[in-house]
Amino acid sequence: MENQSCVLIQTEWDIVAARQLGRNVAKEVGFGTVDQARITTAISELARNIYIYAGEGQVCIEKIIKNGQAGLRIVAVDKGPGIPDIRLAMEDGYSTSGGLGAGLPGVKRLMDDFEIDSSLGSGTEIKASKWIR
Amino acid sequence: MRIPILKLYNCLLVSIQWELDDQTALQFQEDLLHKIHETNASGVVIDLTSIDFIDSFIAKVLGDVISMSKLMGAKVMITGIQPAVAITLIELGISLNDVYTALDLEKGLEKLQQELGE
């Protein structure tokens, strides 16, 4: 798909590459500075989750249009261990890595739509979108 | 790339000018603590005017460096946080409590001197 570009996440540097890409696409789509910061931060969180928990994965940024409204979707996929309890992972303050625990619920708050699909042993897929207001 | 740390009277001055990656952030944490030890500074101003986003990792490093500096007897003032950055931090659920903040470097130095003078 021409409206989609992806970054492989294998090292810490790829996190930087992913958010750089996200910021550029967000600018192209026409988001304001606050939304650009929201999107960049969300990508950073998702890419870092992949790096820390799965070791390797992919973050894709897509330009989307629905009902004449332009937007951006982040798709973060990994084939890592999966999340044992999604509900727990979506609770504020929950973290297994000793971080701030702002990760997933934080991303959900930063974006407009949030979808998570994870199964133990086969990996996690997270889709999060933001629409131009 | 290392972030330069300048000394100004009894304070240390740090201006972060480009996007922080994880390594740089951790390196900065180390460098700052060493510099505080070396110079015996009683205050630190970290200016974030050029930073256009902060994720939970960098926020944690920043929060940690503030607590660590405090333990070493240096007060930390954060200046120039952009509106977009403040909004994303709050929405992420990071409120950086117990942090001194000021609108810009100038006001930050002023406030810090007041705090130290008391």
Add this chain to the structure above:
Amino acid sequence: MNKTIDNYIQTQREEILKKWIEKMKGKSDERVLKVVSDQVFISTSREFMDLIISNLKDSNEKYNERLHEFAEKIVKLAWPLSFVTEGIHVFSRIVFEGMKADNIITEENHLDAFYSLDHWIIPMTTEIVNIYSTTWERTVSLQKIALQELSAPLIPVFDGVSVMPLIGAIDTERAKQIMENLLNGVVKNRSEVVLIDITGVPVVDTMVAHHIIQAADAVRLVGAKCMLVGIRPEIAQTIVNLGINLNQFTTKNTLKKGMEAALEIMKKKIITVEETE
């Protein structure tokens, strides 16, 4: 078949119209009767009749144009959509039953007649519904823009002191807008103290309080101080009853008191100048 229907409608025109108006009056509720005067009702119905005949007689292009005009007209008349679609169905039923009574429609051809009728009723309904919904969509988006323009401005009052008066209900969308305005304003005006005045906010529930706390927190991060003013007794009650903790920032009951506190923070004072003659 089309031709037969066409003929029937043209010859029985007045008869159908009479029946139709009668039936529709029975259907219309008070809401319709209030906005529609008898005269307008009859003339519009007549126009509708002409339109249907035009459908059967004129070229497609001309008919579409007339249909469009007619639909826009009834939207302007503010007839409820349900009433208009009902009208079209009632009309086709009258024609169908009338033709059956006159033995024009028989056992053999009734399916054919039914399809023919359907064939011009459906596009007509679709067009009218379309025009209604585009009109509504336009209204909604205009109102949204108007609401955004209403969203709180930040007013600089003294050097370093600004006020943001909030008026009206606050939803999530508006709260985000307010927060952006607030922070950008604080940085632009280099305000050290911001007073958020909630005198004009009718209800402060957990959600609104949460948004206000978030805004105040964000203001602290950019390096300014936030004060909440205009807290009425009932709002103080709800805040405490809901268990919302506002201890972390200064609150005052009026903007005036808030302003005094702000000036104190800025180490400023308002004094009366003594007149010298």
